[in-house]
Amino acid sequence: MIELRNVDKIYGEGEGAVHALKNVSITIEDGKFTAILGKSGSGKSTLMNIIGALDTPTSGEVFAWGRNLGEMSADELADYRNKTTGFVFQSFYLEPTFTVLDNVAMPLIIAGESRKSREEKAVAVLKKLGLEDKIRKKANELSGGQKQRVSIARALVHDPEIVLADEPTGNLDSQNGAEVMALLRKICESGKSVVLVTHNMEDAKNAENIIDIKDGVAVMRGKTP
Ligand SMILES: Nc1ncnc2c1ncn2[C@@H]1O[C@H](COP(=O)(O)OP(=O)(O)OP(=O)(O)O)[C@@H](O)[C@H]1O
Numbered sequence: 001m002i003e004l005r006n007v008d009k010i011y012g013e014g015e016g017a018v019h020a021l022k023n024v025s026i027t028i029e030d031g032k033f034t035a036i037l038g039k040s041g042s043g044k045s046t047l048m049n050i051i052g053a054l055d056t057p058t059s060g061e062v063f064a065w066g067r068n069l070g071e072m073s074a075d076e077l078a079d080y081r082n083k084t085t086g087f088v089f090q091s092f093y094l095e096p097t098f099t100v101l102d103n104v105a106m107p108l109i110i111a112g113e114s115r116k117s118r119e120e121k122a123v124a125v126l127k128k129l130g131l132e133d134k135i136r137k138k139a140n141e142l143s144g145g146q147k148q149r150v151s152i153a154r155a156l157v158h159d160p161e162i163v164l165a166d167e168p169t170g171n172l173d174s175q176n177g178a179e180v181m182a183l184l185r186k187i188c189e190s191g192k193s194v195v196l197v198t199h200n201m202e203d204a205k206n207a208e209n210i211i212d213i214k215d216g217v218a219v220m221r222g223k224t225p
């Protein structure tokens with residue numbers, strides 16, 4: 001479980017400061033599908049980045065399975081991220097000239113695994129996601145939907161506890177978007193926590209928990225009726 005207690009995030013200083021999160025206290029439950037729902041500029045990505053330890057609060061605390069992230073060293077935090085979190089972004093962030101296999105295996109280089117082990121794990125996750133015929137293709141030869149599925153494979157290859165997806169369907173047509181949402185649901189059913197950032201109520205309906213965010217104020221609610 002990840003728990004934010006009284007988290008504030010302020011970008012900049014003085015007159016130009018932006019108060020992006022205001023006294024946010026929320027929990028991300030294990031194995032649940034949580035959506036962060038709000039308009040553009042409401043603070044969704046800021047919140048997701050703090051939940052995923054990509055960014056730190058200006059004040060307040062983040063606990064991950066009882067450990068206070070604010071008390072970890074930079075090395076411990078990097079290690080925590082490498083083991084625990086997988087990220088998916090609207091614009092995929094694949095290396096365009098690398099093969100699908102190399103893109104998916106990349107997080108395992110950071111984790112210090114051997115080439116053999118990296119490739120075995122990448123192939124296994126690509127097979128699971130029905131992408132085995134794309135393994136040798138370059139990322140820039142794929143459609144948007146295929147790219148997003150590859151980026152989801154990359155987010156899963158190191159078997160994280162939690163997958164965080166920031167507007168993952170934002171660059172996709174409705175059919176590919178629906179496929180990506182179904183894939184995220186499946187990942188959640190396989191036992192992982194999924195955090196979805198969206199401005200779209202329809203996508204948020206996939207979630208068991210919804211965090212509404214408006215002008216940096218976040219409120220948890222259960223499933224929509
Ligand atoms: N690095 C930054 N420096 C300064 N201000 C920032 C930074 N990142 C975000 N902000 C500001 O913080 C507020 C929240 O931004 P955030 O990106 O979290 O919103 P969002 O809900 O994800 O928006 P969108 O739906 O457009 O992606 C906005 O006012 C934004 O301009």
Ligand SMILES: [Mg+2]
Nearest residue numbers: 044045046166
């Ligand atoms: Mg955003």
